[in-house]
Amino acid sequence: MTSNNSDASTNTDTSSASSVTSSLGPLDLEKGQGTKEQSIEEIVASLGDTVGKTRVDNPKMSATGVDVFYADKQAIFGVDLDIANNEVISMIGPSGCGKSTLLRCLNRMNDTIPICKVTGELTLDGEDIYGRDTDPVLLRARVGMVFQKPNPFPKSIYENVAYGPRLHGLSRNKSELDDIVITSLRKAGIFEEVKDRLDAPGTGLSGGQQQRLCIARTIACSPEVILMDEPCSALDPIATAKIEELINELSENYAIAIVTHSMQQAARVSQRTAYFHLGKLVEVGHTADIFTNPRHELTEKYITGRFG
Amino acid sequence: MFVAAYWIGRSKATGMRNLATKAQPLHSLPRYYGYQMLIWCAVPAITVFALWMGLESTVLTKLVKLSLPDEIRNLPGGEFNLIINDIKNIAVGNISQSQSDPIRTTAAADYSINLGFSKWARAVVVLVAGLLGAYFGYKRITYSARARIFVEKVIMIFLITCSCLAILTTVGIVLSVLFESLRFFDKVPFSDFAFGLHWSPQTSIRADQVGSSGSFGAVPIFAGTLLISAIAMLVAVPFGLMSAIYLAEYATPRVRAWVKPLLEILAGIPTVVYGFFAALTVAPMIRGFGESIGLSVASESALAAGLVMGIMIIPFVSSLSDDVITAVPQSMRDGSLGLGATKSETIRKVVIPAALPGVVGGILLAVSRAIGETMIVVMAAGLAANLTINPLEAVTTVTVQIVTLLTGDQAFDSPKTLAAFALGLMLFVTTLILNVIALRTVRKYREQYE
Numbered sequence: 001m002t003s004n005n006s007d008a009s010t011n012t013d014t015s016s017a018s019s020v021t022s023s024l025g026p027l028d029l030e031k032g033q034g035t036k037e038q039s040i041e042e043i044v045a046s047l048g049d050t051v052g053k054t055r056v057d058n059p060k061m062s063a064t065g066v067d068v069f070y071a072d073k074q075a076i077f078g079v080d081l082d083i084a085n086n087e088v089i090s091m092i093g094p095s096g097c098g099k100s101t102l103l104r105c106l107n108r109m110n111d112t113i114p115i116c117k118v119t120g121e122l123t124l125d126g127e128d129i130y131g132r133d134t135d136p137v138l139l140r141a142r143v144g145m146v147f148q149k150p151n152p153f154p155k156s157i158y159e160n161v162a163y164g165p166r167l168h169g170l171s172r173n174k175s176e177l178d179d180i181v182i183t184s185l186r187k188a189g190i191f192e193e194v195k196d197r198l199d200a201p202g203t204g205l206s207g208g209q210q211q212r213l214c215i216a217r218t219i220a221c222s223p224e225v226i227l228m229d230e231p232c233s234a235l236d237p238i239a240t241a242k243i244e245e246l247i248n249e250l251s252e253n254y255a256i257a258i259v260t261h262s263m264q265q266a267a268r269v270s271q272r273t274a275y276f277h278l279g280k281l282v283e284v285g286h287t288a289d290i291f292t293n294p295r296h297e298l299t300e301k302y303i304t305g306r307f308g
Numbered sequence: 309m310f311v312a313a314y315w316i317g318r319s320k321a322t323g324m325r326n327l328a329t330k331a332q333p334l335h336s337l338p339r340y341y342g343y344q345m346l347i348w349c350a351v352p353a354i355t356v357f358a359l360w361m362g363l364e365s366t367v368l369t370k371l372v373k374l375s376l377p378d379e380i381r382n383l384p385g386g387e388f389n390l391i392i393n394d395i396k397n398i399a400v401g402n403i404s405q406s407q408s409d410p411i412r413t414t415a416a417a418d419y420s421i422n423l424g425f426s427k428w429a430r431a432v433v434v435l436v437a438g439l440l441g442a443y444f445g446y447k448r449i450t451y452s453a454r455a456r457i458f459v460e461k462v463i464m465i466f467l468i469t470c471s472c473l474a475i476l477t478t479v480g481i482v483l484s485v486l487f488e489s490l491r492f493f494d495k496v497p498f499s500d501f502a503f504g505l506h507w508s509p510q511t512s513i514r515a516d517q518v519g520s521s522g523s524f525g526a527v528p529i530f531a532g533t534l535l536i537s538a539i540a541m542l543v544a545v546p547f548g549l550m551s552a553i554y555l556a557e558y559a560t561p562r563v564r565a566w567v568k569p570l571l572e573i574l575a576g577i578p579t580v581v582y583g584f585f586a587a588l589t590v591a592p593m594i595r596g597f598g599e600s601i602g603l604s605v606a607s608e609s610a611l612a613a614g615l616v617m618g619i620m621i622i623p624f625v626s627s628l629s630d631d632v633i634t635a636v637p638q639s640m641r642d643g644s645l646g647l648g649a650t651k652s653e654t655i656r657k658v659v660i661p662a663a664l665p666g667v668v669g670g671i672l673l674a675v676s677r678a679i680g681e682t683m684i685v686v687m688a689a690g691l692a693a694n695l696t697i698n699p700l701e702a703v704t705t706v707t708v709q710i711v712t713l714l715t716g717d718q719a720f721d722s723p724k725t726l727a728a729f730a731l732g733l734m735l736f737v738t739t740l741i742l743n744v745i746a747l748r749t750v751r752k753y754r755e756q757y758e
Contacts, residue, residue, distance in 0.1 A: 107646065109645065109646060112641070112642070114560070137648050140645065140646055141648030144646065144647070145642075145646035147642060147643065149639055151637075151640060151642065151643040153640065153662075154640075154662055155661075163644070163657070167647065167648060168648060214643070218646070218647065221647055
């Protein structure tokens with residue numbers, strides 16, 4: 001459960017376009033309406049252990065026994081999860097179930113929220129990312145993030161993409177930087193649309209283009225993992241289709257974790273799916289299995305749109 | 309009466325609404341009919357009242373004048389006005405009657421009778437106007453009357469009038485300064501004023517007086533103004549901006565809750581206090597320090613005034629910058645941090661550019677304040693119009709000169725006094741140009757977020 005001033009992205013799920021989520025209506029189990037602190041923990045305890053295989057053979061990142069607290073409210077309860085190389089894993093679940101919070105733990109974006117506390121072990125290539133030697137700044141260059149709302153900087157398209165490489169000194173001269181920018185824009189499938197106006201402000205693009213620009217900006221830092229927090233929730237179906245296609249292409253080179261409210265999207269883009277409920281990872285498995293043959297009762301209720 | 313008009317209009321409309329049919333609905337909500345009637349009642353009443361107040365004294369004076377004997381009526385303007393004033397003062401009892409001659413006493417008695425009559429007549433006329441208006445407004449409450457649209461229009465007109473008032477006042481001030489300045493430029497050529505390098509506004513009252521040269525070269529005092537303002541900005545901009553960044557980005561809410569009001573207290577200290585702080589504490593300190601490293605420092609120096617003024621305007625920069633920095637959306641910071649930028653890189657490359665227009669707005673406000681500041685300079689920088697860029701010498705500023713020009717015993721149309729208006733005009737034009745330049749620059753470099 002997130003506190004009011006903490007993480008906007010986990011609270012603003014109402015805007016997400018998925019008809020499935022909205023049809024769920026006010027969930028009895030969701031978010032306990034603030035007074036049932038004790039009952040939430042009881043429910044969480046009653047959920048039992050995660051169903052399905054949390055580990056993979058070639059983990060890029062892995063979480064073990066992760067608890068997250070906002071002040072004294074616990075948002076995530078003992079999550080174990082692996083993110084594999086060259087794989088898309090989608091995280092689904094009702095609003096406030098902690099999926100965005102977990103995502104933000106993976107590149108330590110939660111550090112920017114003073115009241116947030118993370119315990120448990122999170123590793124990238126076997127290295128503890130909350131360890132004493134890990135620099136969150138370098139970590140974030142390796143684990144890129146795309147946000148819910150497109151947030152291009154109020155700079156030119158070129159400057160938006162060049163921002164990361166400049167920070168990290170990835171280019172030795174102007175022509176190398178040009179190469180990085182063009183390659184990133186091309187990988188993000190937006191180069192053809194903007195090649196004539198690289199000097200135009202990035203904020204002047206359409207919503208879908210802005211989001212692809214943000215993806216290009218993330219790719220330009222040559223990350224190993226890309227985290228996407230509901231990247232399509234502010235976009236129309238056509239722009240969404242483009243981004244999903246892009247995610248498919250990117251999964252050849254990157255490990256991708258995507259939070260989404262659209263179960264169709266999760267089914268379309270991901271190889272594995274994780275279902276969260278009240279801060280607990282309820283079930284994880286191959287996407288096809290989760291959607292055709294869910295093993296946990298809650299998962300089934302959620303994906304069929306009948307809740308409680 | 310106004311309240312009654314509102315209630316009558318409203319209750320009539322409510323009654324009508326209860327009788328309204330589908331075919332003939334009431335156009336607006338009843339309270340709008342109430343407002344409409346209130347407006348019809350209030351506008352004529354207030355207009356009549358204002359007109360009456362405006363014309364009353366003219367009419368009454370005319371009446372007094374008619375009743376006076378011819379020899380007084382034919383006196384020249386100045387003396388006649390004196391007598392009229394006497395009469396009015398007697399009428400309200402400021403001067404005791406025993407000291408006055410009988411003509412004035414009778415005139416005063418007439419005057420006070422007329423005044424009393426005027427008061428009654430005014431009340432009656434205003435009341436009648438209001439009632440007539442209300443009656444007319446009452447008649448206009450019909451099913452098809454579009455009261456809501458009428459009320460909205462009146463509100464808009466009212467708001468436009470208010471904003472015009474501010475603009476008209478400004479125009480009025482500028483014009484009056486402009487005409488006085490033109491009178492000044494009749495006596496002193498404009499080129500001498502704008503480009504002259506020597507400022508010594510002493511003109512002679514008697515022809516044989518010493519120091520009657522009267523030289524009006526404004527360059528030294530403008531240079532002084534710019535020098536002191538520049539020193540002040542050198543202090544205020546870095547300190548203000550840095551503290552704003554700290555408060556907005558780094559400080560915990562508790563620190564912020566304490567530090568921000570404390571900083572803003574600086575803006576609340578009277579400038580006189582800053583002035584003697586500058587003159588009695590800072591200036592001697594600077595002189596002592598200067599002498600210890602072998603520089604000659606005037607006891608009243610531009611540096612002392614500028615430093616203290618800089619401290620004074622820190623809150624203008626910091627408070628406004630703090631507000632705009634806080635207003636930059638968190639998603640901008642997230643985006644930058646998510647790409648692996650450090651906090652300071654994020655602030656430097658994303659937050660500050662996005663907040664630039666507001667920051668420059670704060671700085672402009674601070675500059676205007678610095679240029680307009682008088683008290684600190686009077687006390688700490690002196691009155692000598694030296695043309696220098698050495699901050700250790702005494703200089704003087706435009707505002708200080710305006711004060712000294714207007715506080716002496718001088719004929720009001722002497723060049724010395726009129727020079728104050730010319731200086732005011734120049735100052736106004738200078739700040740205007742500065743503002744325009746700054747706004748243009750910002751428009752070029754701003755990075756707009758939606």
